[in-house]
Amino acid sequence: MIFYFSATGNCKYVATRIASATNDITVSITDCLKTNTFDFNLKHHENIGFVTPTYFWGLPTVVIDFLEQLKIKMNGKHYVYHIITYGTINGQTHYMMSNYLKKICLSLDGKFIVKMVDTWTPIFNLTDKDENQKKLANAEREIDTIIEYVNDKIKGDYNNRKGHFANLVYAIYKYGRKTKKFTVGNSCIECGLCEKQCPVLAIKTDNGKPKWIKKQCTLCLGCLHRCPKFSIQYGNKTKNHGQYVNPNVKL
Numbered sequence: 001m002i003f004y005f006s007a008t009g010n011c012k013y014v015a016t017r018i019a020s021a022t023n024d025i026t027v028s029i030t031d032c033l034k035t036n037t038f039d040f041n042l043k044h045h046e047n048i049g050f051v052t053p054t055y056f057w058g059l060p061t062v063v064i065d066f067l068e069q070l071k072i073k074m075n076g077k078h079y080v081y082h083i084i085t086y087g088t089i090n091g092q093t094h095y096m097m098s099n100y101l102k103k104i105c106l107s108l109d110g111k112f113i114v115k116m117v118d119t120w121t122p123i124f125n126l127t128d129k130d131e132n133q134k135k136l137a138n139a140e141r142e143i144d145t146i147i148e149y150v151n152d153k154i155k156g157d158y159n160n161r162k163g164h165f166a167n168l169v170y171a172i173y174k175y176g177r178k179t180k181k182f183t184v185g186n187s188c189i190e191c192g193l194c195e196k197q198c199p200v201l202a203i204k205t206d207n208g209k210p211k212w213i214k215k216q217c218t219l220c221l222g223c224l225h226r227c228p229k230f231s232i233q234y235g236n237k238t239k240n241h242g243q244y245v246n247p248n249v250k251l
């Protein structure tokens with residue numbers, strides 16, 4: 001069973017590829033949260049995988065919400081792994097995952113990383129499509145290696161992009177992630193997708209246009225990247241930095 005969280009498709013793509021190569025199934029963390037599904041019974045010796053993005057060198061808050069409610073009924077010995085997708089540095093993401101899993105008596109056997117397109121467009125410019133494509137092509141090789149490791153249940157920490165002072169970087173996210181920085185432009189066609197796809201129900205449409213009804217959200221930028229008219233912005237840099245969704249997967 002492979003649990004994943006994905007706002008813009010990178011993690012969904014990785015989870016789907018690993019699942020099809022290892023004869024496994026994927027479970028969307030967003031769907032679990034929306035349907036209050038937290039209890040899982042495992043098959044005998046079944047693998048347990050997690051695929052998550054890095055947010056500010058740590059785990060997205062939405063993943064933490066899920067892990068805090070997750071109950072897994074074990075059945076034999078399980079190989080447990082966590083794959084991080086990231087753009088530059090992934091900091092304490094594995095460390096945080098290990099700590100939350102300890103609380104439900106799981107320990108990570110395999111720690112893997114896949115470098116992907118970085119969806120944090122308040123900083124990164126994603127308008128160069130060829131550059132994005134190169135990153136996705138490189139990611140294929142990393143995914144192929146992870147498939148071999150998971151198939152052979154290889155143990156180890158294969159993360160070389162950790163960085164220091166991750167707590168400081170993560171604090172910016174934990175106490176920041178303010179929805180007041182979102183704006184919606186006149187190009188909005190009132191399709192409602194932003195409300196529908198928000199994993200934490202932070203958006204409600206009012207006369208067809210999105211309104212942010214929570215002070216904080218998980219800051220996945222799914223609303224910004226998936227809007228069909230690129231009508232949503234976060235701060236004043238994102239409008240020049242383009243939109244991105246992983247082209248190899250359907251969201």
Ligand SMILES: Cc1cc2nc3c(=O)[nH]c(=O)nc-3n(C[C@H](O)[C@H](O)[C@H](O)COP(=O)(O)O)c2cc1C
Nearest residue numbers: 006007008009010011054056057086087088089119
């Ligand atoms: C709020 C936010 C913060 C991010 N912070 C980091 C980071 O600290 N380090 C990093 O390498 N990538 C960072 N990223 C990039 C994502 O981890 C990366 O693009 C990931 O593959 C997105 O996964 P998804 O497409 O499945 O949602 C960040 C993205 C977002 C939206």
Ligand code: SF4
Nearest residue numbers: 188189191192194227
């Ligand atoms: S997804 Fe975009 S176009 Fe659709 S309602 Fe939201 S802001 Fe408007």
Ligand code: SF4
Nearest residue numbers: 198217218220221223
């Ligand atoms: S409001 Fe937008 S950025 Fe925040 S959690 Fe919802 S979809 Fe993600």
